[in-house]
């Protein structure tokens with residue numbers, strides 16, 4: 317099986333196809349913009365990720381897919397059927413995971429702001445509650461302990477360690493540095509271990525990290541695993557799992573394609589790091605949990621849009637499309653690059669700025685892009701939007717949320 321599957325998008329005779337079907341055929345009678353996902357690509361990435369973990373000697377891997385990347389119900393039921401667990405950050409995500417049939421004992425709950433209601437729901441779901449609350453503050457642990465006490469139960473908890481590393485990614489999505497709101501510092505975790513009142517109705521079952529998203533190189537990940545392992549060795553409690561979070565990036569550009577750590581490289585690096593910093597130093601053998609989001613769903617999806625009109629202003633050419641930053645906010649929020657492809661290619665190309673209908677200058681999907689001269693009604697697709705596309709959509713400017721279709 318190849319590490320990177322060919323994109324579901326392919327040109328044949330200058331015409332764009334998605335999953336083997338002409339795009340214009342797919343788009344007929346559909347309101348644009350819409351999200352379009354390939355089930356084959358989704359299955360490929362999940363399968364490749366989990367097989368690579370096993371192949372690289374990861375101990376009893378548990379893949380908890382991060383719902384925030386894409387929580388479409390068909391995506392979730394496909395992943396559930398393939399054996400996936402879930403990483404959730406709200407009761408809304410938790411309910412969606414449960415509705416898809418994901419076993420609560422494969423669900424970890426991350427996030428700095430878990431509320432009383434959310435904790436109560438997570439403790440009561442299924443027969444034994446969720447697999448783990450990945451705890452991000454002592455205050456949260458205290459709240460979980462007292463709610464579990466009231467419910468006369470015990471909560472399974474893991475500390476999310478802030479490993480003080482600087483993941484090389486966009487500053488808005490780096491999460492493992494000491495200035496970030498995420499996780500707990502090592503010294504605070506060690507102090508909490510000695511506070512008996514925090515542990516009357518909680519069991520420490522694991523430790524977790526998540527240092528950021530769209531990671532293309534692995535130095536910070538390895539450093540964070542070293543920190544996680546050192547802390548795990550210091551704790552006297554035998555742990556059931558060590559959770560490395562998510563974060564593995566995908567190639568949005570040709571340049572990234574050549575530099576990106578592959579799934580296999582990532583798994584080998586994780587496996588080697590745990591061997592070196594943890595397993596070689598102890599008899600305990602906790603399982604490894606992963607929380608991948610983008611790497612599982614990023615490549616399966618495109619946003620299909622139609623040209624509303626073109627416009628020339630001074631020396632600027634604009635191609636105005638009916639998708640906006642409310643449908644896909646990544647370019648506006650992170651200056652993220654997404655390829656924009658026409659449904660029909662042509663030899664005559666122009667340079668154009670691809671912009672949406674929203675009343676903000678940041679509502680722009682690319683400047684100076686080479687595209688054929690397009691006309692009103694022509695179709696374009698924005699590529700690689702399976703992750704953090706629809707889940708970050710809003711109704712800004714009173715627009716409708718784009719429909720999702722699965723092929």
Ligand SMILES: Cc1ncc(COP(=O)(O)O)c(C=O)c1O
Pocket residue numbers: 382385403426427526528529530531561562563564607608609610611703
């Ligand atoms: C706690 C946690 N786990 C997992 C993920 C998934 O990250 P990614 O989509 O980069 O794999 C995120 C998002 O960054 C997260 O915050």
Ligand SMILES: N[C@@H](CCCC[NH3+])C(=O)O
Pocket residue numbers: 384489529530646703704
């Ligand atoms: N929303 C981000 C990723 C953040 C992941 C959540 N911690 C993106 O679109 O790239």
